[in-house]
Amino acid sequence: MTLRLYDDLAHLWPIISPPEEYLVEAQEWLDVIRSRLDIGPGAGRDLPTLLELGCGGGHLMSHLTEHFITEAVDISPAMLEISRELNPQTLHHLGDMRSVRLGRAFDVVAIHDAVNYMTTEGDLRAAIATAAEHLNPGGVALFAPDCIRETFDGPRVVEWTREAEDRSVTFIEYMAKPQPGASTVESVFIFIIDRDGQVQVEMDRHVGGLFPTATWMGLLAEAGLDGEYVRTNAYEGGFGGNLFVGRK
Numbered sequence: 660m661t662l663r664l665y666d667d668l669a670h671l672w673p674i675i676s677p678p679e680e681y682l683v684e685a686q687e688w689l690d691v692i693r694s695r696l697d698i699g700p701g702a703g704r705d706l707p708t709l710l711e712l713g714c715g716g717g718h719l720m721s722h723l724t725e726h727f728i729t730e731a732v733d734i735s736p737a738m739l740e741i742s743r744e745l746n747p748q749t750l751h752h753l754g755d756m757r758s759v760r761l762g763r764a765f766d767v768v769a770i771h772d773a774v775n776y777m778t779t780e781g782d783l784r785a786a787i788a789t790a791a792e793h794l795n796p797g798g799v800a801l802f803a804p805d806c807i808r809e810t811f812d813g814p815r816v817v818e819w820t821r822e823a824e825d826r827s828v829t830f831i832e833y834m835a836k837p838q839p840g841a842s843t844v845e846s847v848f849i850f851i852i853d854r855d856g857q858v859q860v861e862m863d864r865h866v867g868g869l870f871p872t873a874t875w876m877g878l879l880a881e882a883g884l885d886g887e888y889v890r891t892n893a894y895e896g897g898f899g900g901n902l903f904v905g906r907k
């Protein structure tokens with residue numbers, strides 16, 4: 660299924676979720692990384708290395724590039740293009756977080772909200788394995804699902820409006836009540852694009868993963884990572900605030 664937000668509607672991403680809104684979260688990540696990373700910068704480089712899987716528009720990444728030598732992977736060519744423009748110093752790769760193998764290891768491997776797209780335990784296991792395999796010993800892996808099973812209480816609606824030069828975009832997300840025992844939650848996205856009173860409406864449907872903490876911790880251990888759950892600040896609409904940390 661093509662996700663329109665990462666394809667023909669990708670140009671809306673920097674408007675509805677601009678890079679500056681990721682600053683606080685990036686600072687929290689830096690604190691978590693610095694207090695856990697057990698390796699100094701390697702010989703011949705001044706900064707530690709960081710790989711982000713599912714970088715999207717690279718908005719979070721844009722606050723990390725001054726602290727790390729960065730590389731990024733995404734499955735969407737349109738989103739990679741946005742991230743390349745924002746983060747020209749980052750090496751970008753087209754790939755799937757479940758299977759990509761870059762053939763080298765990093766001090767930090769992160770999967771931000773893109774980990775939501777892992778909708779089965781098998782997919783989540785594969786993505787965590789990708790992160791673990793790209794991690795140096797002593798390195799830190801970070802995973803930031805929007806929701807975890809214990810605390811998600813759908814149905815939930817969030818909405819906000821952001822102004823761009825030539826239009827305002829209102830974003831509405833409806834997250835359905837998960838089926839009992841299901842590992843997924845369905846979201847409907849509505850975009851209302853208003854150019855001086857000329858209104859265009861677009862819709863998209865996404866399915867996200869919803870796993871209990873025990874599943875996360877079990878999969879981190881299976882991948883050889885020492886797992887930990889860290890509560891961070893939630894962002895717009897009460898999403899986020901979940902950070903699973905794995906140390907190798």
Ligand SMILES: C[S@@+](CC[C@H](N)C(=O)[O-])C[C@H]1O[C@@H](n2cnc3c(N)ncnc32)[C@H](O)[C@@H]1O
Pocket residue numbers: 665681712713714715716717718719720732733734735738754755756757771772773774776
């Ligand atoms: C919400 S966006 C990430 C936004 C990002 N956190 C930022 O700062 O801009 C989710 C991204 O996950 C990517 N994605 C979804 N499934 C993927 C997969 N299997 N492998 C790699 N990327 C994937 C999508 O293409 C999309 O760009």
